[in-house]
Amino acid sequence: MNTTMIKSIKTQVSSLLVATLLLGACSKGGDAKKENVEGDKATSGATTITVKGSDTVLPLAQQEAEKFMAKNQGAAITVVGGGTGVGLSAMQEGTTDIAMASRGLKTEEKLKLKGAKKDVKEALIAYDALSIIVNPSNKVSQLTREQLEGIFTGKITNWKEVGGADEKIVPYSRETSSGTYEFFKEHVMDKKNYANGILMMPATGSIVQSVSQTKGAIGYIGLAYETKEVKALAVSYDQGKTFVAPSMEAAKNKTYPISRPLFFFYDATSEAKVKPFVDYVLSAEGQNTVQEIGYIPLSK
Amino acid sequence: MKRYFHNLGEKLIEGLITISGTVTSITVLLIVFFLFKEGLGIFSQSPVAEGSVIAVHQNNPVKELKAAEVKEIFDQNITNWKEVGGPNAPIKLFSIDDITDYYTEEQIGANFEHLPQRLNELVAQEPNMLAFFPEEYLAKDFKGHRIELANVSLGDFLLGRQWYPTIQPAVQLGVLSLILGTLWVSLGAILIALPLGLASAIYLAEIANPKVRNILKPVIELLAGIPSVVYGFFGLVVIVPLIQDVFGLPVGETALAGSIVLGIMALPTIISVSEDAMRTTPRAMKEASLALGANKWQTIYKVIIPYSISGISTAAILGIGRAIGETMAVLMVTGNASVIPHTFLEPVRTIPATIAAELGEAPQGGIHYQALFALGCILFLMTLAINLTVDFVSAKKKENR
Numbered sequence A: 001m002n003t004t005m006i007k008s009i010k011t012q013v014s015s016l017l018v019a020t021l022l023l024g025a026c027s028k029g030g031d032a033k034k035e036n037v038e039g040d041k042a043t044s045g046a047t048t049i050t051v052k053g054s055d056t057v058l059p060l061a062q063q064e065a066e067k068f069m070a071k072n073q074g075a076a077i078t079v080v081g082g083g084t085g086v087g088l089s090a091m092q093e094g095t096t097d098i099a100m101a102s103r104g105l106k107t108e109e110k111l112k113l114k115g116a117k118k119d120v121k122e123a124l125i126a127y128d129a130l131s132i133i134v135n136p137s138n139k140v141s142q143l144t145r146e147q148l149e150g151i152f153t154g155k156i157t158n159w160k161e162v163g164g165a166d167e168k169i170v171p172y173s174r175e176t177s178s179g180t181y182e183f184f185k186e187h188v189m190d191k192k193n194y195a196n197g198i199l200m201m202p203a204t205g206s207i208v209q210s211v212s213q214t215k216g217a218i219g220y221i222g223l224a225y226e227t228k229e230v231k232a233l234a235v236s237y238d239q240g241k242t243f244v245a246p247s248m249e250a251a252k253n254k255t256y257p258i259s260r261p262l263f264f265f266y267d268a269t270s271e272a273k274v275k276p277f278v279d280y281v282l283s284a285e286g287q288n289t290v291q292e293i294g295y296i297p298l299s300k
Numbered sequence B: 001m002k003r004y005f006h007n008l009g010e011k012l013i014e015g016l017i018t019i020s021g022t023v024t025s026i027t028v029l030l031i032v033f034f035l036f037k038e039g040l041g042i043f044s045q046s047p048v049a050e051g052s053v054i055a056v057h058q059n060n061p062v063k064e065l066k067a068a069e070v071k072e073i074f075d076q077n078i079t080n081w082k083e084v085g086g087p088n089a090p091i092k093l094f095s096i097d098d099i100t101d102y103y104t105e106e107q108i109g110a111n112f113e114h115l116p117q118r119l120n121e122l123v124a125q126e127p128n129m130l131a132f133f134p135e136e137y138l139a140k141d142f143k144g145h146r147i148e149l150a151n152v153s154l155g156d157f158l159l160g161r162q163w164y165p166t167i168q169p170a171v172q173l174g175v176l177s178l179i180l181g182t183l184w185v186s187l188g189a190i191l192i193a194l195p196l197g198l199a200s201a202i203y204l205a206e207i208a209n210p211k212v213r214n215i216l217k218p219v220i221e222l223l224a225g226i227p228s229v230v231y232g233f234f235g236l237v238v239i240v241p242l243i244q245d246v247f248g249l250p251v252g253e254t255a256l257a258g259s260i261v262l263g264i265m266a267l268p269t270i271i272s273v274s275e276d277a278m279r280t281t282p283r284a285m286k287e288a289s290l291a292l293g294a295n296k297w298q299t300i301y302k303v304i305i306p307y308s309i310s311g312i313s314t315a316a317i318l319g320i321g322r323a324i325g326e327t328m329a330v331l332m333v334t335g336n337a338s339v340i341p342h343t344f345l346e347p348v349r350t351i352p353a354t355i356a357a358e359l360g361e362a363p364q365g366g367i368h369y370q371a372l373f374a375l376g377c378i379l380f381l382m383t384l385a386i387n388l389t390v391d392f393v394s395a396k397k398k399e400n401r
Helices: A013-023 A027-041 A058-071 A084-093 A107-115 A145-153 A179-187 A204-213 A248-252 A268-282 A284-293 B002-044 B067-074 B096-102 B115-125 B154-159 B176-207 B210-225 B228-247 B255-279 B283-291 B296-307 B309-325 B328-333 B351-361 B367-400
Strands: A048-053 A076-080 A098-101 A120-134 A142-144 A170-174 A199-201 A217-222 A234-236 A259-267 B052-056 B092-095 B129-134
Touching: A048 A084, A048 A268, A058 A076, A058 A268, A058 A284, A084 A098, A084 A107, A084 A259, A098 A268, A120 A179, A120 A204, A120 A248, A120 A268, A120 A284, A142 A145, A145 A170, A145 A234, A170 A179, A170 A204, A179 A217, A199 A204, A204 A217, A204 B228, A259 A268, A268 A284, B002 B154, B002 B367, B092 B096, B096 B115, B096 B129, B115 B129, B154 B176, B176 B210, B176 B255, B176 B296, B176 B309, B176 B351, B176 B367, B210 B255, B228 B255, B228 B328, B255 B309, B255 B328, B283 B296, B296 B309, B309 B367, B328 B351, B351 B367
Parallel strands: A048 A076, A048 A098, A142 A234, A170 A199, A170 A217, B092 B129
Antiparallel strands: A098 A259, A120 A217, A120 A259, B052 B129
16 A cells, blocks of 8 residues: 545535635645645555544645645645544544644543543644624724624624614524634633524635625634625724734734634654654744645744 | 246346345335434433533522523523522523632642532532533532433424524524424425426427427426535525515525525426326327317316326425425525524525534534434424325326326
């Protein structure tokens, strides 16, 4: 077996399809194919690493793995999505070497890992910022965290309550299976629940599409997905004293509040095996890839 | 000798056919059994996440809470104990992540060995606290008392209006809005597809000349071959904005959008099945009608449609069957808001879309997982009812002959 392959099992084929169509990112598939052909020529496989978890980290880990394998003939990295929770439980069962996570460990998870007598190491690999987007025709250009909480819990229902036109607010959310859904609930909505009538979209691409064609819409997406068809809002986490617009710069210097760390978790016993890959991701070259894909690199 | 082999071969083939028939039937029955076994498990589960405890101070008179009340409390819509039958005091919420606000890491212990004691102390100190933490950290001499939540009941499940399958600490599983959403979208689809499909079928069977029909029929049947995700995408970028503009709605992802997309998807079935039924009208009957002085429209209306009515009903029912079970296209265009729809111009969430969107992340064997299977059972019963109707109608058709 001297094949070097990336297998990315797409849990939500459909959502990726939409995203692909919307972003016109058809070229990626071609690259992957080329990799496979090149990989076939590579000499004997030495280490095989499996990486599993968050769908947010998936595109990044995939790209990093491709570049890593191009440099290190013989390394084989399998990247699989499925969600942060899936990755962490797979690591606990020992079916994956690295768990990708779009959040830190919860106390519950720490307790569980302690219970299983696992010594888990974490590597912070990048940051991801969430943009709050509205339709470009919307006059509102900034909101406070409290206002966002009101909108998504259903307490604020008209744009005029937050300084806009007399128009019904249509909030769009991701599906419950998404890590972004949980992150938004925890960090923006103060752990309160979404309103009962919230619209749920299966993919980030669908949110961009819907917000761009719905006048009163508001939604949240990863910074990397921002397009010209939607308008990003400045947000304030200090009751309206300072508003910060989402940008790569603002996220890097931590002035933009809605950003989250992306992690690799791995078992201390398999550290020797995964270290080269983790180090590559943290290297200057790996961090360049982070920025290319649209995530925020770690500041040195 | 030759005859013997001939017989043996026949026996073998007969045996193989019997076995494959049996295996298929058993597989189908096993799948149904599995579906119901998983689905019915939900009624023996507590809505509180497995291995978790909701507890209060021992002097707190509140012994029981409903899942809905727990949600309102943790959403801070209920903030005083007197609203749920307790003393007039504000409710203080505590979840395990907040432990570091009360104790230092040293007090908790590096391996959380002192955590049960600390939780015990905390609940004993705070008379107004509602604590939520993992069961394994419940101290043996726990001084507070646990609040038990009633298991999910059939009534709560079928008639509940709130679908919050992932929330902590207690989930809310009311599927009424999902069932109504599914029925609503399917009804709309059939209202759109039936007249259109019937008109096309009449045109193809009676009016179009053979050349046109030979081109049109394959084209219509081609519609059935388009993947549903393509219909969904088409719906999202074309039909949704159109509905929004035409009706001046704040949001275009509505039951109507789903109905239109499903209607288009059900058309090929309805057209081909009802066209076939119409074409079986005996020539003698049509000619007799014409000979009596009826014109073409009267013949269609009075002779062909009544003759083929059972075939048309079958077509309609098969169309509904497709509409009820369709997942992807609906997931993309209906907005998936779990509210009870009052008009076609509101977002809805359907059962298949819910299962598709949530099953991937639902922990196996958990209450959410079982709730999705129970939804599958409901969908199964709906389609079963439709299939039985098809059988009934076709039986009647045979009787008529």
